Amino acid sequence: MSTPAATDGAGGGTGQVAARARGLTKAYGTGETAVRALDAVDVDIARGRFTAVMGPSGSGKSTLMHCLAGLDSVSAGQVWLGDTEITGLKDRELTRLRRDRVGFMFQSFNLLPTLTAAENITLPMDIAGRRPDKAWLERVIDTLGLRDRLTHRPAQLSGGQQQRVACARALASRPELIFADEPTGNLDSRAGLEVLGFLREAVDRLDQTVVMVTHDPSAAAHSDLVLFLGDGRIVDALREPTADRVLERMKRFDTLVPEAVAKPDGEG
Numbered sequence: 001m002s003t004p005a006a007t008d009g010a011g012g013g014t015g016q017v018a019a020r021a022r023g024l025t026k027a028y029g030t031g032e033t034a035v036r037a038l039d040a041v042d043v044d045i046a047r048g049r050f051t052a053v054m055g056p057s058g059s060g061k062s063t064l065m066h067c068l069a070g071l072d073s074v075s076a077g078q079v080w081l082g083d084t085e086i087t088g089l090k091d092r093e094l095t096r097l098r099r100d101r102v103g104f105m106f107q108s109f110n111l112l113p114t115l116t117a118a119e120n121i122t123l124p125m126d127i128a129g130r131r132p133d134k135a136w137l138e139r140v141i142d143t144l145g146l147r148d149r150l151t152h153r154p155a156q157l158s159g160g161q162q163q164r165v166a167c168a169r170a171l172a173s174r175p176e177l178i179f180a181d182e183p184t185g186n187l188d189s190r191a192g193l194e195v196l197g198f199l200r201e202a203v204d205r206l207d208q209t210v211v212m213v214t215h216d217p218s219a220a221a222h223s224d225l226v227l228f229l230g231d232g233r234i235v236d237a238l239r240e241p242t243a244d245r246v247l248e249r250m251k252r253f254d255t256l257v258p259e260a261v262a263k264p265d266g267e268g
């Protein structure tokens with residue numbers, strides 16, 4: 001299924017595409033043990049929107065994110081970040097592109113314990129030898145409510161605050177696209193809600209583009225569009241999601257599994 005970008009519906013997106021894939025296929029291994037993690041996926045990620053990716057375990061969510069972010073090579077098909085085709089780029093070009101144009105947030109915050117919050121936020125830019133845009137950085141810090149935590153080290157911050165620092169770090173270079181892999185996975189529900197609220201604000205107030213992989217229907221409900229993956233394909237999309245509608249859609253995957261198991265000869 002080809003998914004139109006979330007260019008209509010709620011919010012004020014520009015209608016442009018931040019990332020795009022055509023015929024994106026990723027296989028692991030060869031012969032009988034080969035796994036087709038992604039099977040000819042066509043997808044458009046709308047700029048200035050919050051897109052969630054859901055699906056059963058093993059459906060290809062992380063693989064899709066890694067291929068779109070240039071963290072993993074593809075077996076076939078093409079991927080673009082903005083107007084740049086990233087499939088076919090050399091490793092060094094890809095590293096630079098990721099560094100300059102993509103932000104990442106992971107379940108584990110990956111903050112350096114010896115650095116302050118402020119130092120952690122600007123670390124990727126410091127490594128790249130880039131000067132942060134000061135006005136932008138101030139805005140990110142205020143939007144995320146980190147102003148009075150800047151001199152604290154990670155151990156002096158709560159889990160939610162640490163994830164907010166990780167969020168600010170992803171936003172600091174004003175990337176074209178932010179990929180978040182289960183960003184609330186290690187947080188209690190209140191801190192998780194807070195981080196989702198900040199990602200939402202990053203899209204609404206700072207005009208950022210976010211793609212988030214999640215297992216949690218109420219987390220997905222903060223997005224503008226949920227893409228559902230099943231067996232390496234995009235099998236459905238839900239605009240302006242609510243947790244209930246996402247949950248309903250996810251339940252249909254559960255009912256499909258016993259059916260497949262009930263057909264040992266592999267038909268259907």
Ligand SMILES: Nc1ncnc2c1ncn2[C@@H]1O[C@H](COP(=O)(O)OP(=O)(O)OP(=O)(O)O)[C@@H](O)[C@H]1O
Pocket residue numbers: 028029035036037055056057058059060061062063064
């Ligand atoms: N490095 C690898 N080598 C072999 N198979 C892999 C590798 N990475 C992923 N796979 C397989 O590809 C398929 C998709 O994996 P992926 O991690 O993208 O799924 P996912 O939807 O993110 O799963 P989960 O929700 O459990 O994290 C799975 O069948 C997985 O076993």
